[in-house]
Amino acid sequence: MSPTEYAAPGPGTPRARPARKTAHVLAAGLRRQILNGALEVGHRLPPETELSVTLDVSRETLREALRILESQSLVEMRRGRGGGAVVRRPDPVAAGRYVALLLQVRGTTAADLRTTRDALEPAAAQRFAETCGEEGLNYLTTLHEAERAATGDPLAFATASAVFDQAVVELSGNRCLGVLTGVLREIYKGQVYAALESAGPAALVPATRRILAAHNDFLDAARRRDGARARRAYDGHLARVHRLVAAGRRDRRAVDITPWWRAQAVRAVDDRSQRAATTVATEIRSRIADGRLGAGSRLPRVADLTAEFGVSRPTLREGLRILETEQLLDLRAGERDGATIRHPTALVAAQLTGTVLESRHVTLADFSRALRMIEPVMMRAAAGPEPAALAVLRELECELAQHISETESFVRTWRRAVFVILTGLRNPALAVVAEMLQWVRTGTEDAVASGAASLPWSTTTNRKAHAMFTELIGALAEHDGPKAEAVWSECLDTYSPFIESSDLGRRLVVDLVE
Known part of the structure; x- marks a missing residue:
């Protein structure tokens, strides 16, 4: 060009x-x-x-x-x-590192991560088993052999096991879901690594063998094209991983991603100078994660940092630039004081993930199918909202009733109502995923509202959706998670065919986001 x-x-x-x-x-x-x-x-x-x-x-x-x-x-x-x-192509690993830091800062626990994985992965595992071809099965078999070869090395095994799990989701055919699980994979790997490293040599091999056995059961079910059995096997795999990372009552403690980062920094690059810069970035990022560096904190001056880390000024500057590109530092040329710390935010996490979604040519139909798999579980988790949020939802319910014949206004009010519900999630990991989904919803709102308004049956559909929303609020208010999940699943089934079968659904998110 x-x-x-x-x-x-x-x-x-x-x-x-x-x-x-x-x-x-x-x-x-x-x-x-x-x-x-x-x-x-x-x-x-x-x-x-x-x-x-x-x-x-x-x-x-x-x-x-x-x-x-x-x-x-x-x-x-x-x-x-x-x-x-x-x-360059946006990298889900970079977004994942940011999300992992955000989740640690927010006090996410192993139990929170287990719930989030349950919402995102088993349905994809079932779909893979039901639709996979020989090429996909052979690829997973190769990955399974790679993790088997890594059983004596906690870092290598955690990486290989995560690659297998991510491949299952990506091969299920939903690019949107693949991106969402990809950015969360960093923190999953970190927890498996920390558990294996702390288990000691005697417990390492049995622990890795249990994960290998679960993956083998899944592969066997997939070869038989038995989706239900594959899902049970994958559920069993997640249960084994959770028992590993939650041993010693760790399931309710805040996760710690820093041992994983430090182990990676040691092996990450062959170039000595680049490895030193990566080590500097890793250490400062770890201090943000464990709370020693808060938002707005100032780093020491360059001379003090070079002395602390034993590196040259160019190496230090490269390490600080890594953090600047991760949006964790503000570097101002000419300032005498050190760089300013920026804490991670859900908005930036959503923007980074959204950029990866756009670059992977995710369609609106693909996004819609991902919603149908994920959001009902989120609604179950959102049961029992705070009284103030419930009052807002009842007001929005009235607004929806007023806009039944005005589809564009109905769609916008609907999006606001969903946002109110999902921002009340108590699970930090699910809440961050909700922010990611909301980023796409907000960006594509005009196109969806305009497309829905052109449908001759939109008023009838809006009336039905309003009735289901009223039922949803009742379930949430009564702390009835299973009912909230069922109602929302039915609601998405009502709306989704319009998107998934239309020209709008075939359009790329990157072309629709404003």
């Missing part, structure tokens, strides 16, 4: 706007070109001087836009001769 093909801010964008706001507009335009493939992975953007002239922005504005894209894992800033901004 030639420099003249890069999209500048739209006509009429005034140069006098504050640089940061213009930078966001510019970043959004480049972001869309990256996600829809107009700018391919590995493509090197022109030098700053040339690109700032082409886009008619200052170099300061351009640099801010590129930093935004770097924080979203959409470009990589390479140093030295031949460096510059290079387009």
Whole structure:
């Protein structure tokens, strides 16, 4: 792509706007070109001087836009001769590291993670068994052999076991679900590693053999195309993993991801300087996770940090830049004090995950099918909301009644009501997943509302949905989780066919998100 093909801010964008706001507009335009493939992975953007002239922005504005894209894992800033901004594919591992930190800061427990895995993975495992081909089975068999070969190494086994589990979800055919489980996989791996490492040599082999046996049972059921049996086997696998990570009454303690990060940092890279930078980033990230560095805290000055870690200034700067791209530090050139700590937020976690969803060409129909698998379980967990939230839901119920014949308003009120319910989830991991889903819902709301309004039977469907929503509120108020799950499942079954069978459902999320 030639420099003249890069999209500048739209006509009429005034140069006098504050640089940061213009930078966001510019970043959004480049972001869309990256996600829809107009700018391919590995493509090197022109030098700053040339690109700032082409886009008619200052170099300061351009640099801010590129930093935004770097924080979203959409470009990589390479140093030295031949460096510059290079387009990259958003990585669920980077998003997963951020989500893992967020979950630890929020006090997530092993029990919370078990509930979340139960909501996301068993249905996908069943679908894989019912629809898989020989190629998928052979691939899983290869992964199973890889984890068998890693039984004596806690780090290698935790990684190999997680790769197997993630492959099951991805091979089930739902890209949206694959991304959601992918960003949570980091914290799952961390808990398995910590449990195996603390078990000691005598208990290590029996513990890994139990996980291998569960995976073997699942593979056997999948080879027979027995979905129900495969689901039971996968449920058994999750139960064994939970018993491992919850041993010694750890199921109600807050998880600790830092041993996993530190073990990874030791083995991560061969380059000595890069390994040192990764170690610096890992240690500071770990201090955020365990509460020693709070939001707004200042790091020591560069000279003090280089002395503490025993590294050069360039190595330290590289370590700090890793954290800056993870949106955990604010680095300000010229400031005499140290960098400022930024605590992880659910909004940033949702944005990072949403970017991965867009880059993986997830369709709206795929997203809808994922909702049908996930959200009913969330509604079960949301039973018994706070009185204030229940009062808001009753007000929204009245609003829905008023908008039955005004579909666009009905859809928007509906989204607000779902958001109120799911923000009340007491399980931090489920709550973060809900934020991820809400990010897509909000971004695609206009397209869905407009599409639904054009249907001749929309008023009838809205009336039925309102009745089910009234029933849902009753179940939530009565702390009846199973009923709330059943009602919401029926409700999604009412709406979903419209999306999944329409032209709208075949459109990519990246083309719909505003």
